[in-house]
Amino acid sequence: MPDITWEPPFCGEGANCFRIGTDTSGNAYIALAGAEDTYLTDTREALRTLIQDIKAGKADHLL
Secondary structure: OOOOEEOOOEEOOOOOEEEEEEOOOOOEEEEEOOOOOOEEEEOHHHHHHHHHHHHOOOOHHHO
């Protein structure tokens, strides 16, 4: 498992919380809060775009 530095959880209006993390190589990670050992990884920009779309209401069904 890579050495991931996790940011504080972001929680939507419901009970859905997720965390964003990065490693020393610049990779980005996203996981459900409390389940950080099971994560998705992609570029930082791809995950940033996903989160911005969720916050904008374009993909709220993903939460």
